[in-house]
Amino acid sequence: MFAIQPTSAEPIYRQIVEQLRRLIAGGQLVAGELLPSVREVAGFHAINPMTVSRAYGMAETEGLLERLRGKGMAVAATTRSTATQTQRMALLEPQLLELSRHVRELELPADAVLRRLGRLLGD
């Protein structure tokens, strides 16, 4: 039901869109699957329904979702259920670049960072 942090600086509607991008690319949401309704999500997180609608609308424009009139929003059929690993890695690239810039500014040794990340990734 989406991990939303209403306090974050990241706008809520964008948190939802970006999460949709990753969950669909990763295959945790499969083509045709019906999403929780705008009012469900809004009620659960105590946010405005229009905020969720906005996120869904952007995801539709992006081709991630499609609107089933009267039923709700579903994962678009045109989306190949799971993107290739290379495609999924590409979604991570900007974040990795920013991270490595920060590592350099902090003058941290690469292996220490890699060890810590490895542990976080459950390895």
Add this chain to the structure above:
Amino acid sequence: MFAIQPTSAEPIYRQIVEQLRRLIAGGQLVAGELLPSVREVAGFHAINPMTVSRAYGMAETEGLLERLRGKGMAVAATTRSTATQTQRMALLEPQLLELSRHVRELELPADAVLRRLGRLLGD
């Protein structure tokens, strides 16, 4: 002279503050060192002097910088020149946590991510 991207969603003043935090913690800016003046930075990047001043002001409040009246801003003397590696790693932690959440959502294998990051870090 700071790496600023005026187009980024990240506010300019915060880009500066966070960069100061890392450069000081990493030891690339040493205690007592004089920073480029507000107008120098603003002119160089074609941004408003007040934006730079705001960043400097916040860094002073945070104890990173101190104001030398009539001369400018300098790296605070109280700052131990270089933080311990553990302290520097802590500054990276939030970013690592967000990254690992995205990796899970994308269902990417840990070793692929670690290999890519390793390459970006110059191995």
Add this chain to the structure above:
DNA sequence: CCAAGTGTATTGTTGTATTAATACACATGG
């Protein structure tokens, strides 16, 4: 058929964040 469920367009309001424009107080240093 029709109540109840979809998403959404519309309008207005509120609160906040960011940046800009301007003018000011102050210290330096030849």
Add this chain to the structure above:
DNA sequence: CCATGTGTATTAATACAACAATACACTTGG
């Protein structure tokens, strides 16, 4: 001494996010 350099207080302009309250078009399912 005073031109020149600091940083900054103040005010305003702009944009954006989120909320609120409706009303609407549509489909489903009993």
